Amino acid sequence: xxxxxxxxxxxxxxxxxxxxxxxxxxxxxxxxxxxxxxxxxxxxxxxxxxxxxxxxxxxxxxxxxxxxxxxxxxxxxxxxxxxxxxxxxxxxxxxxxxxxxxxxxxxxxxxxxxxxxxxxxxxxxxxxxxxxxxxxx
Amino acid sequence: xxxxxxxxxxxxxxxxxxxxxxxxxxxxxxxxxxxxxxxxxxxxxxxxxxxxxxxxxxxxxxxxxxxxxxxxxxxxxxxxxxxxxxxxxxxxxxxxxxxxxxxxxxxxxxxxxxxxxxxxxxxxxxxxxxxxxxxxx
DNA sequence: CCTTATACATAACGTGCTTTTATAAGTGCG
DNA sequence: CGCACTTATAAAAGCACGTTATGTATAAGG
Numbered sequence: 001x002x003x004x005x006x007x008x009x010x011x012x013x014x015x016x017x018x019x020x021x022x023x024x025x026x027x028x029x030x031x032x033x034x035x036x037x038x039x040x041x042x043x044x045x046x047x048x049x050x051x052x053x054x055x056x057x058x059x060x061x062x063x064x065x066x067x068x069x070x071x072x073x074x075x076x077x078x079x080x081x082x083x084x085x086x087x088x089x090x091x092x093x094x095x096x097x098x099x100x101x102x103x104x105x106x107x108x109x110x111x112x113x114x115x116x117x118x119x120x121x122x123x124x125x126x127x128x129x130x131x132x133x134x135x136x137x
Numbered sequence: 138x139x140x141x142x143x144x145x146x147x148x149x150x151x152x153x154x155x156x157x158x159x160x161x162x163x164x165x166x167x168x169x170x171x172x173x174x175x176x177x178x179x180x181x182x183x184x185x186x187x188x189x190x191x192x193x194x195x196x197x198x199x200x201x202x203x204x205x206x207x208x209x210x211x212x213x214x215x216x217x218x219x220x221x222x223x224x225x226x227x228x229x230x231x232x233x234x235x236x237x238x239x240x241x242x243x244x245x246x247x248x249x250x251x252x253x254x255x256x257x258x259x260x261x262x263x264x265x266x267x268x269x270x271x272x273x274x
Numbered sequence: 275c276c277t278t279a280t281a282c283a284t285a286a287c288g289t290g291c292t293t294t295t296a297t298a299a300g301t302g303c304g
Numbered sequence: 305c306g307c308a309c310t311t312a313t314a315a316a317a318g319c320a321c322g323t324t325a326t327g328t329a330t331a332a333g334g
Contacts, residue, residue, distance in 0.1 A: 013150060129141065
């Protein structure tokens with residue numbers, strides 16, 4: 001039995017995400033690019049087709065994205081020693097830095113929002129944070 | 138004083154948003170389009186410049202978005218009787234339907250995620266939901 | 275009136291994605 | 305070995321979505 005009003009939680013997450021996105025640097029990378037970098041950071045090097053499937057884009061799109069990421073120094077493409085067809089994509093240090101900076105900007109923005117919340121509400125959010133993390137592992 | 142780890146909350150929200158977006162219909166509307174439609178549904182008819190400012194895009198971008206929304210039957214543009222320069226944008230029934238369907242898909246997806254959570258975690262999330270809504274009003 | 279400000283539209287451009295089609299290289303199997 | 309399958313690249317055409325710069329119509333105020 002699900003105790004949470006999933007429709008309301010959905011809306012709240014979407015609205016919050018929109019707000020956090022507001023404060024983005026003007027020339028930010030695309031959502032897919034950011035999501036792919038995060039995935040590479042979280043899961044380690046991955047092959048192109050795997051990334052394409054995971055991100056829900058076509059394989060040519062992921063080829064292009066990987067090339068842009070490489071061009072911008074955010075990712076590297078290296079051959080797989082065990083399979084000559086495969087290209088492994090991995091995030092670079094610069095890529096990790098970019099992710100960290102993005103997180104920092106968003107977190108600062110979020111802190112602003114949080115500061116206008118009551119202590120009670122903040123406590124409720126703090127208490128629910130681990131649950132939220134388990135929800136989206 | 139902010140009691141919540143805003144960096145962790147940021148990451149959790151981003152991850153959850155990505156997961157919810159996964160199950161999207163292949164030809165979904167853009168984030169800005171969705172956000173604008175939601176705003177129109179929530180706040181009623183608005184003028185173009187107002188929408189542009191609220192969504193953080195330029196006025197020409199909102200003009201184009203409104204035209205696409207109108208072309209797709211999701212919004213209408215009507216003149217303001219009291220000011221001949223102004224165009225009022227309103228969401229149509231089809232637009233509301235689209236929003237409802239999107240919410241339903243996401244909510245169903247979220248229910249799946251929630252169902253694998255402990256009752257305690259679910260209770261924490263349910264308790265924090267109103268605070269989350271106040272955070273992103 | 276005439277001028278200036280406001281609201282919106284239009285034009286020209288860049289990026290990122292999609293499909294489609296073609297090509298090439300590597301792997302695995304009968 | 306030869307052939308099918310897999311993996312990735314490349315290139316073309318098209319649409320969505322954003323930008324800046326510029327144009328046009330209405331409003332507002334001397």
